[in-house]
Amino acid sequence: MQPRSLSTRLLLSVSAVLVVFFGITILALDFVFRDLSERAIRDRLEVQVIALLSASEEDEEGGLRPQQLAEPRFDNPGSGLYAQIAGIRAAGTGGQVVTPADRHNESVWRSKSLTGSGLVFPAYLRIGERRFGELRRDDGTLVLGFSMGIDWQFSDGTMRPFVYSVAESLEPYYAQLRRLRGGLFGGFGILMALLLGTLALLLRRLLAPLRRVEQEIEAIEAGELTELGGGYPRELLGITTNLNTLLHSERERMARYRNTLGNLAHSFKTPLAVMRNLLGSSPARLLPMARQLDEQVDRMDEMVNYQLKRAAAAGGTGLGNAPVDVGAALEALRGALLKVYADRDIDCELRVSEDCMYRGDREDLTEIAGNLLDNAFKWCRGRVRMSAQRWPRPAARRDGLQLLIEDDGPGIPEEERSRVLERGARLDEHISGQGIGLSVVRELVRLNGGSLSIGISPLGGACIAVQLAPN
Numbered sequence: 001m002q003p004r005s006l007s008t009r010l011l012l013s014v015s016a017v018l019v020v021f022f023g024i025t026i027l028a029l030d031f032v033f034r035d036l037s038e039r040a041i042r043d044r045l046e047v048q049v050i051a052l053l054s055a056s057e058e059d060e061e062g063g064l065r066p067q068q069l070a071e072p073r074f075d076n077p078g079s080g081l082y083a084q085i086a087g088i089r090a091a092g093t094g095g096q097v098v099t100p101a102d103r104h105n106e107s108v109w110r111s112k113s114l115t116g117s118g119l120v121f122p123a124y125l126r127i128g129e130r131r132f133g134e135l136r137r138d139d140g141t142l143v144l145g146f147s148m149g150i151d152w153q154f155s156d157g158t159m160r161p162f163v164y165s166v167a168e169s170l171e172p173y174y175a176q177l178r179r180l181r182g183g184l185f186g187g188f189g190i191l192m193a194l195l196l197g198t199l200a201l202l203l204r205r206l207l208a209p210l211r212r213v214e215q216e217i218e219a220i221e222a223g224e225l226t227e228l229g230g231g232y233p234r235e236l237l238g239i240t241t242n243l244n245t246l247l248h249s250e251r252e253r254m255a256r257y258r259n260t261l262g263n264l265a266h267s268f269k270t271p272l273a274v275m276r277n278l279l280g281s282s283p284a285r286l287l288p289m290a291r292q293l294d295e296q297v298d299r300m301d302e303m304v305n306y307q308l309k310r311a312a313a314a315g316g317t318g319l320g321n322a323p324v325d326v327g328a329a330l331e332a333l334r335g336a337l338l339k340v341y342a343d344r345d346i347d348c349e350l351r352v353s354e355d356c357m358y359r360g361d362r363e364d365l366t367e368i369a370g371n372l373l374d375n376a377f378k379w380c381r382g383r384v385r386m387s388a389q390r391w392p393r394p395a396a397r398r399d400g401l402q403l404l405i406e407d408d409g410p411g412i413p414e415e416e417r418s419r420v421l422e423r424g425a426r427l428d429e430h431i432s433g434q435g436i437g438l439s440v441v442r443e444l445v446r447l448n449g450g451s452l453s454i455g456i457s458p459l460g461g462a463c464i465a466v467q468l469a470p471n
Helices: 006-055 171-206 208-221 234-280 284-312 326-340 362-379 437-447
Strands: 056-058 064-066 081-088 105-110 130-136 142-153 159-169 347-352 383-391 400-407 451-456 462-468
Touching (some): 006 142, 006 159, 006 171, 064 081, 171 208, 208 234, 326 347, 326 383, 362 383, 362 437, 362 462, 437 451, 437 462
Antiparallel strands (some): 081 105, 130 142, 142 159, 383 400, 400 462
């Protein structure tokens, strides 16, 4: 799984913050709107009650009836605005309080809009009491009602309590609330998209130097550049400057390491050659010591060759390596070894997958493949096969390289497979060699972050599998 970029992480974090912030804002605005709307409806209903009260006159039956309605919706059935005047018969006079046990509520006037609604208003209210709340019609529709208890003094001086009730349908309120919520979600959604889009553009511009660093580092790994360029912001100057310093010191260290070991090894080779020549032409009295001296010279020569091969190898620490064409490199090794072992008439088959490239040190690859192929030529009976293909690495940015070297020789016994990788170890002393090739291969494979295994080839001999990670 590829890690998320800084831009993606920041955008996701800001998106979460905006969702929480806008969600709280929408809830707060929704609450404020509902509260204000309910207050507005209540005030409107109170005005309607006062208007009914002002338009009410006594009738012949001792009740009250509004003469002129200011709101024509009261006369339209199902208009959404309803009114009722209810009186209580067992009322006393002079403001005497009517108890719930003595009350007998009856409707003295109902608006035509109440026809078929099934609304039931409060049956009894104390004088001056006001009640505001939701009521439900027969069809389940909610309305918001307001009722107020009054005490009416008739022309004959008697006092009778009445309950004035007005209700208004909540459908327009709910429709307005839905429009508001849709507008809030749509508006804040568009605003969030604009904010995130603007932030993404800003991040793209602000993080451009980091993308440039990444591109230049990849170019250095591919061998196209030797160091990072200039012109970076002040916040990145420390990183780029120190990284360039590290690149310079790494190249200098590798060059110094190779030169030092190379000079040391070459300085040993000349005295060793002189000693070997002197031993060959030594007097008869030195002959008893010649064999022992010759053995010591062989050991020193073995150490020199081993150190020379190590000095020539980058060991996976080099930077700025250009991709190596594996097919061309292995074909060159194959051609050279076929000339060296021309007298044995060896059939060497080379299988390299298409576009097989190795992003690592060419010298390391040549040293590894050369030693393994040389051993296969030495031990085979007449057939050698080398295969190369990409090594998939899901968790890494680049694929590695896998090599298979097979022969039809006697093979390597399982109990000897770990020993042959040690320096100086040889299975057969009659086969030419110094026993250091496989140890160098093992060390180079380890330094390149890979692995080496020995098995049995379908050809009948040994099969050595090497996997190399890219630098």
